[in-house]
Amino acid sequence: MSHRVADELGYKDMDNISAASSRHNSENLPYVHKVGVPPKQNLLKEIAGTVKETFFADDPLRQFKDQPRSRKLVLVFQALFPIFEWGRNYSLSKFKGDLIAGLTIASLCIPQDIGYAKLANLDPQYGLYSSFVPPLIYAFMGSSRDIAIGPVAVVSLLLGTLLQNEIDPSENPVDYLRLAFTATFFAGITQFTLGFFRLGFLIDFLSHAAIVGFMAGAAITIALQQLKETDIVSVMRSAWSAAHHGWNWETILIGMSFLAFLLVAKYIQGKKKKKLFWVPAIAPLISVVLSTFFVYITRADKHGVQIVKHIRRGINPSSLNEIFFSGEYLAQGFRIGVLAGMIALTEAVAIGRTFASMKDYQLDGNKEMVALGTMNVVSSMTSCYVATGSFSRSAVNYMAGCNTAASNIVMSSVVLLTLELITPLFKYTPNAILASIIISVVISLVDIEAMTLIWKIDKFDFVACMGAFFGVVFSSVEIGLLIAVSISFAKILLQVTRPRTAVLGKIPRTTVYRNILQYPAATKVPGILIVRVDSAIYFSNSNYVKERILRWLADEEEQLKESSRPGVQYLIVEMSPVTDIDTSGIHAMEELFRSLEKRDVKLVLANPGPVVVDKLHASKFHEMIGEDRIFLTVEDAIVTCAPKMDLEP
């Protein structure tokens, strides 16, 4: 194909079309610009370009450019283990921030971990294990500076539900635990694979709205489950019976103290007083300590208040041999792991992106996935279950002034000490306190504000959000997830099947043509219909686009007939938004051209983009409609077409 530049072609001035062209009029020597035909690209280059945009859109290799080989090796190592990059500039002042943040999130995570393990139907120590090894590994490999790693509520619930469908944890606790490790292993493999093959964009297919709905649904489910299954109801009942029979003042105190803490913490969080971040952050630990103390001295457990009873002391034992690498549970573990891994990834990446954007640093999503994947693979061999970034703890981490992932190391060390030294002290912790902590955490996942915004911005998104929400609440987490994904996909498919089209009119005193529905002042040009197609024309919409354009024409002709004005002689298709066209699209354009020919309407194209021009040439469509029917702008098309029309029949 010839390599033409956007050269110009002069033509005679036409005064009789002043209405259509104020710019051309005022200059006395107007130009009609030719549509540029981009240089033909080499096939390999073209493919390489597509691959790059698809898999390396964030240009991760930018820093490797023009570097000597030894430097490149260092960079690769630093890319895999960012700790060796930021560690070199690490300072005492940074450590101060990290220390405070680490201690704060540790105080928050210990009671949460014990509660979350119960959500996954595991013994409490597995929650603590998962706050020891994974944060350490993440600190070495992760690039987010603000994320706090550990078990999280939604993933724990999901894992618990899915595992329970396969094995009853009360009947067969050994195999249940083994399946949990197997799922964790495959969750890690899934995350690693997605990151390594730079397929991270796949998680973008779960829309924000669907996630909001899913999270809210999971939160409600968790809260209800805690209310029903743990002892809050029994605490309330004993509080009630105490009021009637007197004397059981301990449970009343327990019930009241955690409720008070919950409300205070919420209130302070709600006011967003950043300085007071530590109040809600240490409230859980304080309530655990206090309630444990009270139960211990009053032996409230003998009066019907259920307690944790036993946490195994000591750090994570190895679980490499526990993972099912064969047998009937392998497939189940794989399936559950893929699901849990994806959800965990969604949460971690969302958190990572949020804080990276707030502190304005770059985050390579795919590298994060590799880090998280490696982390979970190692975790599965050290008695942890799926860990990921926690919304609540990451926010506290950020507010407490963390500077690097070192805060995760601090947290991990505190958890280590807890495991080695003070686990026996948790024996008398009432389950009711753990339940209340979980409820106070998950309740903030019900993001009413986000839902309201979604309702305002996009009704279809709201349907997706509510679909996921009610799916989780009234059916199960899997069904909710399935609904969320399905609606997200349906939206994408709808988007590509039914692109928007608009009839354009001229905005007075400009050479600009805009949607007449948006700009009521815009006027149509007599005898010319201008239609803009707002999407690439692909097989999925080519037929619709053709028929929609013909319908616009039919509507217009009907209107003109009613007011007995002359019919349409030119149909200008404004192609600016048409970024691409495929073979089906070209066929549709050919059919449109033939249909218009039979109606004595001439087809004119305005501003086709580089790819479209390329393909119009490849298919010889430009010869079919005539090269002189393709213009740079709608205005150019109109000044050329208008004088050729005989408006008086």
Added chain:
Amino acid sequence: MSHRVADELGYKDMDNISAASSRHNSENLPYVHKVGVPPKQNLLKEIAGTVKETFFADDPLRQFKDQPRSRKLVLVFQALFPIFEWGRNYSLSKFKGDLIAGLTIASLCIPQDIGYAKLANLDPQYGLYSSFVPPLIYAFMGSSRDIAIGPVAVVSLLLGTLLQNEIDPSENPVDYLRLAFTATFFAGITQFTLGFFRLGFLIDFLSHAAIVGFMAGAAITIALQQLKETDIVSVMRSAWSAAHHGWNWETILIGMSFLAFLLVAKYIQGKKKKKLFWVPAIAPLISVVLSTFFVYITRADKHGVQIVKHIRRGINPSSLNEIFFSGEYLAQGFRIGVLAGMIALTEAVAIGRTFASMKDYQLDGNKEMVALGTMNVVSSMTSCYVATGSFSRSAVNYMAGCNTAASNIVMSSVVLLTLELITPLFKYTPNAILASIIISVVISLVDIEAMTLIWKIDKFDFVACMGAFFGVVFSSVEIGLLIAVSISFAKILLQVTRPRTAVLGKIPRTTVYRNILQYPAATKVPGILIVRVDSAIYFSNSNYVKERILRWLADEEEQLKESSRPGVQYLIVEMSPVTDIDTSGIHAMEELFRSLEKRDVKLVLANPGPVVVDKLHASKFHEMIGEDRIFLTVEDAIVTCAPKMDLEP
């Protein structure tokens, strides 16, 4: 939200920016137009609008508007049975065309039917049955005037393959036949359902390229199967042995005559001499008659030439009680039926659209599906298997001058006579002739021309095409189909995940800004980066779009730094092609705004569409960036921004 029209806001003339604004300069009193905010739509109206565009895009109820009730009933009846619409204006001259066309396609279909039935592993009469009942029903309900209904090669092959996977036709012919009817029943139900619920657009998800590949693959498979399984090889062998041993001149004659016919027919079709359409059209029947006669008089069947042997005489028996409405085969029949029904639909709709576009009449795809669905449901109860529109016979029908679906009635009548009177005569028809007829038909499905065009126009389409082709040839029709659908979907997903973006420059002596890669003459405006996003911004691409824009900015800043020019102060995002934005998109824009703020770059939007403006307002994003940062055109944005810049630091 306020209901504002596109009013104008004057501002002072600025001579110092003449480079950026020739139009504004020459008029001395430029205007900056405000971006129109469309009137807020009622929620129900909005939903109704979306539903209408999705399911009633072709406005099928247009003719029902403003009609009295009795007239509406007549119209509904006519819509269901178009024969009562076109039948009223039917004339003798139209019948002449239909008679000739009907006789021609009958002569073509009879030998094809017998061959196709064998592809589906059925006895030859079932092919003829399927050319008797279905065309009759279609003639009453269908709206295409050119389609020729009956069994077709690809669907027969697909059905044969899928059925054979479940039941071996040689071991259990009764259940095999029953499963075939069951599949046909569900194929009809599928087609009817898609049409009735106006979900016809779903078949658009199979791309043209994938269909081309799939058809070519199926054609090659059929041809190879015919060569291997039927007697061409043995004919050749006997011809060969005859040459060595003499005397078996009949088989040589058979082999030669059909080859000659095949070549002549192809040659004439290839030359597109419309007048001679009848030569390839009756060639098959002539070769059948001749070869049958020769075999009969020479008893070539005793010399190793295989013959049809037996065709049951008489019209279709009822098969209502044969359909599996329960039991283990119900699910299989359903699955096979859905697949075969979809493929049959794809073929019929493609044919219908092609000819409707050639003769320029409207075709309601969904109504067609209801007609085809009803047809196949009734067919399944009258011993037919899946029928649909045939490419080869429809083309002959068109060339022979058919005017209405009455040509299908003529064809059906001829088939009726054949079934009642002359089936015994087919006894001595050599299978080799049927095979050669099938080969000569399917070979035209290998559309090298279309494949070349696909290669030229779209490389990705070509991959889909080849994927489907090799999938069918080297694996199976199902695998080929699966590959075709998967690649089609992958393309859609890629399209929405990685939209194009472009950096714009000003085309000299205009106020027009275009992609600088397409128009090398376009120049950048110093201190301002203009980026166009070529797609709606949805959850699937919002993060990519944000990061891509930041990457353009980083590239630009790097270049500016190298030539030590001042950095970018304004980033204009040209939003014309951004037809929609969802909550994730708004979030991405907010993040972009914050990132730019930290870099001291101001975000400016140009020409957001009605939906986008609406959502920017709903989310208060317009307040965040400032209402005065949203412009009607890039030019307006530049004339406002440029004078505010201090280019000399």
